[in-house]
Amino acid sequence: MTEMGGPNIAAERELDTQITAGLHEEALVRAVTMRAHFVSIIKGSLLAKIGAFFVFGFVTLAIIGPYVVPFNTTSATSDVNLAPSGTHWFGTDASGFDIFSRVLAAPRIDVTIAVVATLLSLIIGSLIGLLASFFRGFAGELVMRTSDTVQAFPLFVLAIVVVVGFGRSYIVIVIVIALLNVPIYLRLIRAEVLSLRERTFVEAARATGDRGASIAIRHVLPNAMTPGFAQASITFGYSIIITAGLSFIGAGVQPPTPEWGSMIAAGKDGIIIGQWWPSVFPGLAMSLCVFGFAVVGEALQDIFLRRT
């Protein structure tokens, strides 16, 4: 901001920063591994600990959930709309399903869809972002403008249209959610690559005789991925919300498959007559899961900010 005159101070600071960064960056980039940092942040903050606990818990449930449940999750019984009790900890819904069992079994669908979709968007977004940053002229501009335009769509409506059109299969839900998130990663990785490519270690790699593509993949991309991973943890949460949202309005996973969104929908009409448990418990589980991922993402972002 030169408006108020400070060019000298600003320039000096800039120079200073550059020198310091130049001296330390090699050491920083190499010595500081993500893991060491992450452990230190988890140790330091109670919130991050809680978040990591939820993430671990729900990922575990996604793997073993369906095997440890006390009741069958998909066969209707005559015990309908029972309030929570010693037998049915979370009560039963209008079809006589045991809600506790279904809440535990649901991460199999929700967490899996979110994880696969996020990884897919991270991979696609990083590759396009990398390409867009190395071809700076017209092609790069075209990619960025296209991603801008995608963001102008009412994306959730688009997701409904495509998922319903393709018959609500898991694969389609995964692909649609992945595509919705691609522009975020594209921007993130591109911005990061653009700043990294000017740094000393890239120059050093070039000096040792490495060529463009090799520098991009072996030196720039791995370093540019850090903000991508931080964002990924946040995107996990959003992906779960989108999956559940689609199912909530009947455009996603269909009952009786245990899934948080469709379970909340099944309890929707009971809410106004006081039957709170069919909606409250699946939503609570989802809320904690999403929160856990968001907190871990935030901790990862802290690492990223400290590194740079």
Next chain:
Amino acid sequence: MEVASPPVSAPTPVRERSAASKRALRILGFLFVTDLGRFILKRLGFLIPQLLIVLIGTFFLLRWLPVDPTSRVVGFVATDAARAQARATLGIDVSQGTQLWRYLKGLILHFDFGVSWNTQDAVWSEIAQRFPVTIQLTVMAFFLSLLIAIPVGRAAAAKPGELPDKVTLGYSLFAGAQPDFWWGLMFVYAFFFLLRWFPAPLGQLSPEVSPPDVHTRFTLIDALIAGNWTAFGDNLWHYCLPVFTLAFVLTGPIIKMTRQSVLSVVNSDYILYAKAAGYHAKTIRWYMLRNSLSPVITLSGILFGFMLGGAVLIETVFSLDGLGVYSLQRTLATDFPAIQGAVVVMTAFSLLIYLLMDIVYAVLDPRVRYGGTR
């Protein structure tokens, strides 16, 4: 900065100009001569192609889906002749290029969004009935969120690291990634079923309240025009829970961004310089406010787009007959013209909000107007 002359000629002698033409000239002069005006023109120039791309994208996306719209008309088992007849009725018996051309021609020349395949009514009149509900919902939630989040974010940034700041940060982290539709149901349980503070989540007016005459289709504004205070209050009362639900989720990221942005401005060199140069504290506060709001405004525009697209969830929870629910129903019914219309109208509205946000941005931050940082 070089000043371009307005390309609009004013052939009539100065004396004979009417008030209207003076006003028109002033507007054109503003648009072409001032930096801000040219900035707005440039943004408008982006808006129309973007809208066109969304329109064409949706058009081909719908036709690329593996669904057969004729099944809705003639059933799944039908003779080829019946199917061909149905295709002709729906207007999809010609090539996709021709279909698009017809659609664009109707839209641009007559503002005609076509006829619903489901109800045979004009799509525009169906949308015009429902979109005001969605606008009223989202715009109210949007401004409420800004009104709450910006002061809260600034207050949190005033004393970083202290307890209020930590609580605020925890809240914004939590609320920013939460399923709004579930919170809507929780609010209904707490504030309708248990406490009876707000009405049942069933539409936008109580059944015993007679709706006001339709002028604008915004029930709130129509009630105001009619001076029907019962309907006005009842309508506002019905919108409370859905608006609070949306605001609960939306304030999260805005608070976080405001806090972050204020902190970075407070610690910036130019504020340090301004202080060192002895600027008045008031002036410095104004600089800080102005510069810290810019990223918040950009983010808000994007968030509004998300909220509009996801409005169907809250509309479903509160049984509001808005455009979100409409687009869901018509998607389930393979009603292409209706989906197309809903998507185009929603996109146009969020692009308008983006534009508005961009203008606010440019007014606040002179760097933008001179084509600097964007």
